[in-house]
Amino acid sequence: MSNREVRVRFAPSPTGALHIGGVRTALYNYLFAKKMGGKMLLRIEDTDQTRFVSGAEDYIKDTLAWVGITLDEDPWQGGPNAPYRQSERKPMYMEYAKKLVNEGNAYYAFDTSEELEDMRKRLEAAKVASPAYNSITRNTMKNSLTLPEDEVNAKLAAGEPYVIRLKVPRKDEIRLNDMIRGWVMVHSSAIDDKVLMKSDGMPTYHLANVVDDYLMGISHVIRGEEWLPSAPLHVLLYKFLGWEEAMPQFAHLPLILKPDGNGKLSKRDADTHGFPVFPIKWIDDNGKQVLSFKEEGYLPDALVNFLAFLGWNPGTAQEIFSLQELIEAFSIERIGKSGTKFDIHKAKWFNQQYLRSKSDQELASYLIDSLRHKGIDCDQERAEKICALMKERVTFPKDFGEEALYFFQAPSSYDEQVVANKWNEESVEVVKSFAIELSKLSTVSAEEAKSTLHHLLEQKGIKIGKVMQALRVAITGHAAGPDLMHIIEIIGNVETTNRLNTAANTISIKSVNI
């Protein structure tokens, strides 16, 4: 069992946009498979036709491609275990369900939803702790255990709707050794007679999942903690199906929780908290585009790194990991047990780290792109110079475009605080003379601009600290930004001179400095 080939699977349902927790599950599966030299496949669990959302499957595919998770087998490229959509595997499940029935481990049930409802009400009225269709109550219901055999056959022959339920033993201790949680024991009385085959002929998750994992040779099931309660049921299924030898090892991942600590992170949190929980662009039911990591400007590598650390850590001080490094460092043993609150600040920090580590050349393309949307053209060389100046101060690629506007346009307004505090006769005097000095030059480098300014201030006996803010606001309109002399170099002396003069002529000296 321990030496068998590692085969893992990611098995999402196409019921909506894959959210970030799903991406993390996929990532952990991927990291483990790669680390162990195994394979990873993707299976679409679309047994619930009522919840099918068109576009969801493509979304899964596009998301995994974006974050760099590659699959060895999947519905799109196929593979030795095709098909990889449960809807396309429909005929396979009944065979196993019938085997369970024939061997006395499952049974047909004909109860209508009204009858089930009645049962629950009856049990609740009788103050039964946990109303369920189980080893006790099944004796009072309409199923192949209570009905005469010929009546059952007649119903079946007549095409009456039925489900197949697992006949969970009355007294049994089910145990499983979870790779993350250790031994988990559950008494069979806590499990109800789960529906295996629905009346529409589709299997439920439980049956389909176990059958497919077996058929596809899955060695390790790595999935969210929300599955832990039904894991004993799956163990039981493996046992009844006679597949105990081939049963995969389970690893139930801690949940990703809301930042405020109340429940698991949900799709709705994207709106309420103003940060994305979806990886890439998605239009919701109302036709509204929801926030996504990609659209917000998160780099896939940064997101992967962030996600990897949500519940796992390498045990060293290293925090920045490429996907390849994650593969090498990954181990299931180092996955934590407790839920992890989602912290968007940390995600931003990772993004900043990754963005900063990119070359000016690469960054320039973000800037050019972003400016183009604003109708501004910028050549590569200039963009690289601007990015070199800005890279230490941005978190997202879009920041380049938003904060770099003054390289292309004269300010349309001036920071009021600076004007109020630093715009006085003395500083305006410097603004004017600096403009005159700059206009004498044909071109200007940052060094030249600096020495020109220093000479000027020396002559006038003014300290640099008293005028820099005024100069900056005159040239950029802003109170803060990168080195002003380098900004001047990029803007050029003609434009700088114009801006200085414009500012000197339009900003009135508001306050009298004390």
Next chain:
RNA sequence: GGUCGAUUCGUCUAGGGGUUAGGACGUGUCCCUUUCACGGACAAAACACGGGUUCGAUUCCCGUAUCGACUACCA
């Protein structure tokens, strides 16, 4: 309600019978500096509680509390 799970700074976490309980994000102060950022330094900040076991428990055991998941012909 029942079943299962979890519990170390605000957050992510390391650690583990004897430690000044370590790091990171965030926060604050200082330094650098023409501003903001970056960088550097420093600081505040945690073993949920109660019982055991033990010479000694944050670490092991048992309870309690709190939080969470599950409790569908959904996955």
